Amino acid sequence: MTQGKPLDTEHPKGTLVLIGLYGLLLAAGWFAIYFLVYLRRGGVTP
Amino acid sequence: MTPLDRLSLAHLWVSILAFGAAAAMAFMQALSRANLDLPWRSAKMYYLSVTAHGVLMALVFTTFFIMGFGYVVATRVLGRPVAAPRLAWTAFWTALAGTLGAAAAILSGRATVLYTFYPPLRAHPAFYIGAALLIVGSWLWAIALLATYRAWRRDHAGEPAPLAMHGMLATVIVWLLATVGVAAEVVLLLIPWSLGWTRTVDPILARMLFWYFGHPLVYFWLLPAYVIWYTVLPRAAGGKLFSDPLARLVFILFIVLSTPVGFHHQFMDPGVPAGWKLLHTFLTFGILFPSLVTAFTVTASLEVAGRMRGATGLLDWLGKLPWGDPLFSSVALSMILFAVGGFGGAINASFGMNAVVHNTAWIQGHFHLTVGSAVALTFMGACYWLVPRLSGRDLELKLLAKVQPYFWFLGMLCFSIANHLTGLMGMPRRIYDASYGGSAAASQWFGLTGLSAVGGLLLFTSAGFFMLVMIGTGLAGPKREPEAIEWAEPLQPVDPKPSLLDRFGLWTALAILLIAIAYAYPLWAHLQMPRFGSPGYSPF
Ligand code: HEM
Numbered sequence: 324m325t326q327g328k329p330l331d332t333e334h335p336k337g338t339l340v341l342i343g344l345y346g347l348l349l350a351a352g353w354f355a356i357y358f359l360v361y362l363r364r365g366g367v368t369p
Numbered sequence: 370m371t372p373l374d375r376l377s378l379a380h381l382w383v384s385i386l387a388f389g390a391a392a393a394m395a396f397m398q399a400l401s402r403a404n405l406d407l408p409w410r411s412a413k414m415y416y417l418s419v420t421a422h423g424v425l426m427a428l429v430f431t432t433f434f435i436m437g438f439g440y441v442v443a444t445r446v447l448g449r450p451v452a453a454p455r456l457a458w459t460a461f462w463t464a465l466a467g468t469l470g471a472a473a474a475i476l477s478g479r480a481t482v483l484y485t486f487y488p489p490l491r492a493h494p495a496f497y498i499g500a501a502l503l504i505v506g507s508w509l510w511a512i513a514l515l516a517t518y519r520a521w522r523r524d525h526a527g528e529p530a531p532l533a534m535h536g537m538l539a540t541v542i543v544w545l546l547a548t549v550g551v552a553a554e555v556v557l558l559l560i561p562w563s564l565g566w567t568r569t570v571d572p573i574l575a576r577m578l579f580w581y582f583g584h585p586l587v588y589f590w591l592l593p594a595y596v597i598w599y600t601v602l603p604r605a606a607g608g609k610l611f612s613d614p615l616a617r618l619v620f621i622l623f624i625v626l627s628t629p630v631g632f633h634h635q636f637m638d639p640g641v642p643a644g645w646k647l648l649h650t651f652l653t654f655g656i657l658f659p660s661l662v663t664a665f666t667v668t669a670s671l672e673v674a675g676r677m678r679g680a681t682g683l684l685d686w687l688g689k690l691p692w693g694d695p696l697f698s699s700v701a702l703s704m705i706l707f708a709v710g711g712f713g714g715a716i717n718a719s720f721g722m723n724a725v726v727h728n729t730a731w732i733q734g735h736f737h738l739t740v741g742s743a744v745a746l747t748f749m750g751a752c753y754w755l756v757p758r759l760s761g762r763d764l765e766l767k768l769l770a771k772v773q774p775y776f777w778f779l780g781m782l783c784f785s786i787a788n789h790l791t792g793l794m795g796m797p798r799r800i801y802d803a804s805y806g807g808s809a810a811a812s813q814w815f816g817l818t819g820l821s822a823v824g825g826l827l828l829f830t831s832a833g834f835f836m837l838v839m840i841g842t843g844l845a846g847p848k849r850e851p852e853a854i855e856w857a858e859p860l861q862p863v864d865p866k867p868s869l870l871d872r873f874g875l876w877t878a879l880a881i882l883l884i885a886i887a888y889a890y891p892l893w894a895h896l897q898m899p900r901f902g903s904p905g906y907s908p909f
């Protein structure tokens with residue numbers, strides 16, 4: 324393991340990109356099931 | 370090997386053997402659901418097998434691993450012996466006796482009630498008494514861990530517990546709060562009923578009590594996996610934990626939010642008022658938050674590791690991680706599978722949409738990603754790490770250990786994607802014959818059940834590799850001076866003064882308050898209603 328000074332670790336930009344992307348996919352998947360499966364089959368909504 | 374390492378190892382071995390037996394059954398189930406006519410295939414055998422598989426995987430493999438891992442944390446992180454070794458061994462033997470009793474009832478065909486044991490399905494009393502003993506054993510384990518922590522505190526007044534112990538304390542608290550429900554169900558309702566002392570049982574009350582326990586049960590499985598993600602993985606990756614306070618916050622949130630969400634398993638049940646189901650829905654979305662924080666913190670720790678190994682670009686750190694190390698790859702792949710499972714979980718938890726997926730193959734696709742991968746694959750990875758270090762034997766068959774996590778990953782993708790899709794098409798879970806007696810509607814999912822069976826084959830191969838490595842290591846691994854069991858350090862030094870996040874008593878009190886809000890009224894109201902008991906049934 325290379326023990327240098329804590330490099331550019333203050334701001335984990337790769338992680339933010341990955342987690343952001345995941346959040347978007349999660350939301351997109353949720354809406355996809357909501358509109359394309361649930362409502363299309365006549366979901367129970369007030 | 371010290372006597373304490375022997376204690377931890379004994380638990381790991383029970384866990385590993387339970388996993389091996391359950392994996393063999395699972396393969397048969399996956400083939401049966403693809404309509405492959407095996408010679409011994411019958412409904413009776415199928416449900417016996419699913420009961421044994423569910424119990425051995427979800428209740429035995431997990432619980433024994435967690436108990437053993439708890440002792441590893443207590444002894445190696447706190448750096449002191451278990452405070453009550455006699456009690457700890459009593460816990461082990463009690464839990465093992467319970468497991469053997471329940472397993473005997475299942476394998477002899479007298480407890481085909483699935484791992485949720487919903488009444489009015491009725492099992493032989495040995496099954497319920499065995500389950501109760503397993504829980505009593507786990508309580509004794511909890512006491513032994515708490516006593517060890519107290520002894521440590523006496524010597525370290527005013528210091529916060531090291532993070533791994535903080536996580537295990539959260540696990541213990543969640544477990545103690547949760548098991549009240551199942552203990553009440555088993556002791557007050559099911560044991561007297563199975564012994565014939567009471568004639569009928571109230572299925573709705575039993576389900577309320579079961580799911581009061583059933584959801585925090587998943588956090589009992591998951592929190593030790595998170596402990597490994599936070600305190601073992603960053604070091605295995607050659608880096609540091611991105612944030613210690615965030616990790617502490619996550620464990621505290623689980624103490625508070627794990628229990629008052631159980632109605633999300635009962636959205637389709639009659640007898641539970643819709644308003645209370647909605648409250649549990651909101652709390653369920655609340656509990657997604659600590660898991661998202663975990664995804665962030667653990668991924669950021671891996672990014673730190675990749676950068677410490679010289680990565681400079683946006684995502685090239687991913688390539689610098691030790692993907693050939695079985696501990697690392699098991700845990701990292703388990704996290705990816707968990708991310709997929711999180712998507713399904715958000716659908717399950719949505720009050721209305723739950724109706725689309727309820728009791729379909731989707732659910733089985735979902736929980737094999739969560740407990741069956743995030744938890745199970747993490748635990749397998751941890752076995753590669755712990756068994757050699759505890760037993761002083763070198764890992765055998767290293768090549769198999771290297772490829773095993775990838776087989777699991779691929780197998781689980783095939784298995785779970787296929788099951789999510791067939792679930793949306795309406796294929797139920799818990800059926801042994803996917804053809805529905807040759808109905809036309811069932812013909813549309815045959816390609817997918819085949820894919821699921823291919824997944825089952827890959828998973829079974831993976832489980833076989835894991836068992837070969839473990840048994841080979843245990844019996845024939847060359848003896849040597851064991852490597853140290855080491856834990857990840859945080860990027861920033863831990864504040865030596867305890868903070869609000871270390872006040873376990875306070876958070877436990879808050880959890881109890883929230884549980885009372887979420888459950889007291891529905892339970893009370895249920896007990897006021899005219900209730901109709903049911904006699905017991907055993908279909909086989
Ligand atoms: C060896 C790989 C595995 C395969 C091929 C497999 C396959 C299956 C199949 C086909 C079912 C029956 C589904 C049904 O009829 O509804 C099932 C149920 C189940 N599995 Fe697995 N599984 C595996 C590993 C695991 C693991 C690692 C866990 C958890 C640690 C797990 C937990 C469960 C549970 C709790 C059930 C539910 C039983 C029930 O509905 O009562 N499985 N599995």
Ligand SMILES: [Cu+2]
Nearest residue numbers: 583584633634
């Ligand atoms: Cu749940």
